[in-house]
Amino acid sequence: MTLQITNEADCVKKLGQVIYIAGTQWGDEGKGKLVDILSAQYDIIARSAGGANAGHTICVNEGGESKKFVFHLMPSGILHDDKICIIGNGTVINIPTLLEEINELKEKGIDVHNRIFISDRAHLLLGYHKIIDGIQEERKKGKKVGTTLRGIGPAYTDKISRQGIRMGDLLNFSTFAEKLRTNAEKHMKTYGFEFDIEKELNIHKDALDIIQGYIINTTEYIHKSHKKGKTVLIEGAQGTHLDIDHGTYPYVTSSNTTCGGACTGLGFPPNKIENVVGIMKAYTTRVGEGPFPTELGDIEGKMLQDQGAEYGATTGRPRRCGWLDIISVKNAIDINGITSINLTKLDVFGGFKKIKIGISYKLDGEMVNYIPSSLDDFDKVKVDYLEMDGWTEDISKAKKFSDLPKNCQDYVKKLEELLETPINFIGVGVHRDEMIFR
Ligand code: GDP
Ligand code: IMO
Ligand code: MG
Numbered sequence: 448m449t450l451q452i453t454n455e456a457d458c459v460k461k462l463g464q465v466i467y468i469a470g471t472q473w474g475d476e477g478k479g480k481l482v483d484i485l486s487a488q489y490d491i492i493a494r495s496a497g498g499a500n501a502g503h504t505i506c507v508n509e510g511g512e513s514k515k516f517v518f519h520l521m522p523s524g525i526l527h528d529d530k531i532c533i534i535g536n537g538t539v540i541n542i543p544t545l546l547e548e549i550n551e552l553k554e555k556g557i558d559v560h561n562r563i564f565i566s567d568r569a570h571l572l573l574g575y576h577k578i579i580d581g582i583q584e585e586r587k588k589g590k591k592v593g594t595t596l597r598g599i600g601p602a603y604t605d606k607i608s609r610q611g612i613r614m615g616d617l618l619n620f621s622t623f624a625e626k627l628r629t630n631a632e633k634h635m636k637t638y639g640f641e642f643d644i645e646k647e648l649n650i651h652k653d654a655l656d657i658i659q660g661y662i663i664n665t666t667e668y669i670h671k672s673h674k675k676g677k678t679v680l681i682e683g684a685q686g687t688h689l690d691i692d693h694g695t696y697p698y699v700t701s702s703n704t705t706c707g708g709a710c711t712g713l714g715f716p717p718n719k720i721e722n723v724v725g726i727m728k729a730y731t732t733r734v735g736e737g738p739f740p741t742e743l744g745d746i747e748g749k750m751l752q753d754q755g756a757e758y759g760a761t762t763g764r765p766r767r768c769g770w771l772d773i774i775s776v777k778n779a780i781d782i783n784g785i786t787s788i789n790l791t792k793l794d795v796f797g798g799f800k801k802i803k804i805g806i807s808y809k810l811d812g813e814m815v816n817y818i819p820s821s822l823d824d825f826d827k828v829k830v831d832y833l834e835m836d837g838w839t840e841d842i843s844k845a846k847k848f849s850d851l852p853k854n855c856q857d858y859v860k861k862l863e864e865l866l867e868t869p870i871n872f873i874g875v876g877v878h879r880d881e882m883i884f885r
Pocket of ligand 3: 474475476501502760
């Protein structure tokens, strides 16, 4: 565990020209905060997968005032006005949501013009995808996925079944209109709903004035920039266990949220991604349905929810809370090739007398090292816990590792030992400056 990152300026030197930021759990690990911090050091910040199901929160202290930003489609580097942000081909984009984010930024004095580029190959997420998402969830009755109802699954379904509409199609409006009409009519018939096609076309026609200048071949742009020595930070969305292949299927999202998805979602090869930073909350949370073996239903779960303000950044739903699950994070380290970890929300444990860590799974009495593919098996898994002493001190003012109470330091060192991966960043509060480098 030799990697050490002692300050922000160290990041590019130690982590390399291209890095991926991966969620190691079920999303909401605090990816946005590290992306914002590291964006000060990187030239290009790119989203490669997902859509507005993501909610990435950034809190900035400015002149004694705390400002909060939540991004759904916009890469979290956008607050740095000298940085280029890219929304890659692997994403699904709802234009009204994107325009809303651009407008909110404008109202806060941040201009995205000439700094945001959208792949001509990214798929459009249209109004009818959201309606279908709602209908599909409704029809599942007791087996709902608990989606964000942002239309993600249906948009990716159109993409994979080769009937999607891409950003580049917008540039030839008559072709776009024809495709939209065909798709909307087909979906209305299949699912039995009403949809105002002309209104949807007008929304996109009006939007074109603003966004047509943003639509480019982002793959070519990234490669050209990379060859010129520009640095690239790829911002993951969701988390490893929401990945369509590697997650707790079918309680997952519809994209590849892991490092492989970053490559296909930008047209960027794996051998150019030099390091992968895994974001790991000091405990585990999950929004939506699906298995969660270390979930706490009692007082401690509520304590984590309250102290950690665990409410979804996209839907406002309360997040389910539980102890850290080492097995699932180790799986995430393998799948993403994680070389460095950002432990987040360590401050939330303040006041916990005892802290538990889920360290192994047993299925029918046998040790298993991976999340079983069968959810029936996963439901039967028994977790073994390691219990550690907590701390009472407020750690949010800690600037370096040695400022942390001994029990807190021991918790971090134990995690490093269990994960066999260095913890180079430790989040001790919501704000940009509340991060220890190590
Ligand atoms: P993301 O989706 O992975 O970017 O994470 P979200 O923004 O959805 O959720 C993380 C939440 O935790 C946000 O409200 C952040 O402001 C907050 N957060 C991030 N890091 C820390 C930390 O170290 N301490 C505390 N207390 N909050 C944090
Ligand atoms: P960020 O990037 C947490 C979850 C939903 C649901 C499942 C499928 O903020 O970490 P979808 O709408 O994608 O079809 O929903 O995935 N989910 C997330 N949970 N954070 C996210 O993103 C999520 N994006 C999707 O709650 O369980
Ligand atoms: Mg989130």
